[in-house]
Amino acid sequence: MGKALIKVFAFMIILVVIFLWVGYTVTEMTGGEKKAQAAVGVNPEAGEAIFWGKGRCSTCHSIGDKGSAVRCPNLGVFGEKFTLPIGLRAAERAKEREKQTGKSYTAVDYLLECVGNPSAYVVEGYKNEMPTVYAPPISLTLEEVKAVISYLQSQGGEVNIEAISNPPGEGKNLLNRIAAAVSAGGGDPTNGEKAFFDASGAACGTCHTVKGNGKAVGPDLSAIGTKGVKHIQESIVEPSSTITKGFESYKITTKDNNMIVGLKKGEDGEGVELITAKGEVIKVPKSNIAEITQETKSLMPEEIREYVTVKDYQDIVAYLLLQKG
Ligand code: HEC
Ligand code: HEC
Numbered sequence: 001m002g003k004a005l006i007k008v009f010a011f012m013i014i015l016v017v018i019f020l021w022v023g024y025t026v027t028e029m030t031g032g033e034k035k036a037q038a039a040v041g042v043n044p045e046a047g048e049a050i051f052w053g054k055g056r057c058s059t060c061h062s063i064g065d066k067g068s069a070v071r072c073p074n075l076g077v078f079g080e081k082f083t084l085p086i087g088l089r090a091a092e093r094a095k096e097r098e099k100q101t102g103k104s105y106t107a108v109d110y111l112l113e114c115v116g117n118p119s120a121y122v123v124e125g126y127k128n129e130m131p132t133v134y135a136p137p138i139s140l141t142l143e144e145v146k147a148v149i150s151y152l153q154s155q156g157g158e159v160n161i162e163a164i165s166n167p168p169g170e171g172k173n174l175l176n177r178i179a180a181a182v183s184a185g186g187g188d189p190t191n192g193e194k195a196f197f198d199a200s201g202a203a204c205g206t207c208h209t210v211k212g213n214g215k216a217v218g219p220d221l222s223a224i225g226t227k228g229v230k231h232i233q234e235s236i237v238e239p240s241s242t243i244t245k246g247f248e249s250y251k252i253t254t255k256d257n258n259m260i261v262g263l264k265k266g267e268d269g270e271g272v273e274l275i276t277a278k279g280e281v282i283k284v285p286k287s288n289i290a291e292i293t294q295e296t297k298s299l300m301p302e303e304i305r306e307y308v309t310v311k312d313y314q315d316i317v318a319y320l321l322l323q324k325g
Contacts, residue, residue, distance in 0.1 A: 042143060042161050047151025050144050055133055057148070063155060072130070073123045075155060081125070086111075087157020097121060097170075104169030107157060111149045112167055116174035134178055135186030142182045180321040183229050185314050192319025195312040202308045202316060206279065207300065210323055217263065217279050218300060219244050223325030232320050236313065237305065239298035249295035250274060254288045263299055277301070 040046060051057045052067075062069050064076030064085070075086040084092065090107035097105040097113070100121075105113075113120050118130035133148075134140045140148070146164045153159045167175060181187050197205035197214065205214035208221050224232060234241055243249075252260045252274060260282055262274030271285040272292065277299050308316070 042146040042150055042164065044147075044151045044154035044159055046144075047147035047149065047154075050140065050148050051151055054138070055140055055144070055148055056138055057133075060130070073126060075152065085156030086152050087155040090114075090152070090157060093121070094169075101170070106163070106168050106171075108149070108153070108160065108163045109167050109169040109171035109174070111152050112164070112171035112174040112178075114152075115145055115149060116171075116178045132181070132186065132188060134182050135188065139186060140182075142179050145178055145182075176322060180225070181318045184318040184321055187311075187314035187316070187318030189315065189319040189322050191312070192315035192317070195308070196316050196319060202304070202312060204316065207277070210320075215279055217275055217277070219247055221320060222323055225321045225324040229317065229321055232317055235300075236317070239300035239302060239304075240296065243298055247299070249297060249299045251293050251295055252284050252289055253291045254284060255290045256288065260284065261295065261299070 058067050058069060060069050060072035061067065061075050062078070063074065064078055066076065074082045077083060077085055082089070087107070090110045094105040094107050094110040097103070097110055110121075114130075115133060118132075119128045122128045131138065134142070134145055146161075149164050150159055150161055153164075165175075166172075177189060180189060195202050196208075196210070199206065207217040208214050208219065209216045210221050231242075235244075247263055249261055250264050250272075252272065254260070260274055260276065262276040262282065264272065265275045265281060266273040269286075271283050272289065273281060273283045275281050305313075
């Protein structure tokens with residue numbers, strides 16, 4: 001009787017072990033659990049999942065004979081045109097970029113450029129059609145962008161995660177650009193700069209200077225990026241919520257019943273000088289001032305939402321975030 005029980009017990013243990021072993025092997029073979037775990041962080045496995053999934057790269061790119069897209073450069077070895085996988089090809093392209101720009105490029109800098117600013121270098125025979133993958137609707141995060149780059153490195157090249165975060169050459173600027181754009185909801189700083197100075201659009205440049213461009217009515221914004229995305233967004237959407245020190249508005253009522261609103265530019269024994277929203281400087285003699293009061297409203301127009309598109313707004317925020325002095 002006791003012996004029979006032991007036999008049943010032993011049989012059950014063997015069954016359990018077999019189950020566990022089968023389960024483990026199947027998971028190993030399919031890469032199921034392992035992949036799910038690896039799909040976070042900056043590593044080629046996570047990058048692979050993004051390349052063939054969320055990043056939508058595979059809707060345009062194949063890698064060797066993997067994938068079915070043919071419109072865009074194959075990122076593996078393919079045909080006569082693509083004799084090197086992208087991990088190695090990147091080093092060749094980097095040399096080309098150094099010649100073209102006079103700036104310093106390594107393989108990782110080139111890969112960062114492919115994703116961070118694809119229109120900077122357009123592969124011969126193709127059109128400038130690669131989308132901004134960190135803007136909607138793809139909206140990769142900075143970490144996901146880095147993961148994809150490590151996956152591209154792993155295609156024949158050397159995976160160097162450290163170099164992705166600390167690129168030796170031009171990639172540094174690209175990384176800043178991507179980081180700024182990502183945290184600004186995917187804005188495009190190049191278009192942002194255009195929109196900022198576009199006199200018939202946002203016209204921010206009629207009141208602000210950035211690195212010497214524009215007109216200095218309001219504060220210079222050459223280092224505004226250091227104040228962070230929240231401050232920038234708030235300053236644009238709700239200018240009166242926080243008034244930059246030294247840029248308070250004043251209203252002068254003159255004795256002949258005129259009203260002038262502007263920033264105080266100067267004051268002396270003779271009068272007060274105001275600069276208006278249009279950039280006009282008006283000096284009001286003291287003898288003509290009936291009343292002078294400080295306004296709670298910003299001189300910066302409140303209704304910016306009405307003449308700036310959402311895209312231009314996102315792009316302007318991305319551009320301003322890059323201004324770190
Ligand atoms: C809508 C199509 C499209 C999508 C989506 C797309 N690309 Fe591209 N990509 C292109 C085109 C077109 C080119 C060639 C023109 C150029 O160089 O900008 C290109 C070029 C590249 C190159 C340079 C190849 C070389 O030979 O030097 C790399 C690397 C690259 N893409 C990576 C990616 C990655 C990674 C993703 C996903 C995160 C992606 N692409 C998504 C269209 C696309
Ligand atoms: C009529 C002039 C005027 C226009 C046009 C204008 N601004 Fe301003 N802006 C100001 C003034 C004056 C201030 C300072 C008072 C304040 O904080 O609101 C200011 C403040 C700011 C600040 C905060 C600065 C700081 O030091 O914290 C930002 C950011 C800003 N503006 C961005 C913009 C952008 C972007 C646009 C275009 C969409 C724009 N401004 C258009 C006058 C203007």
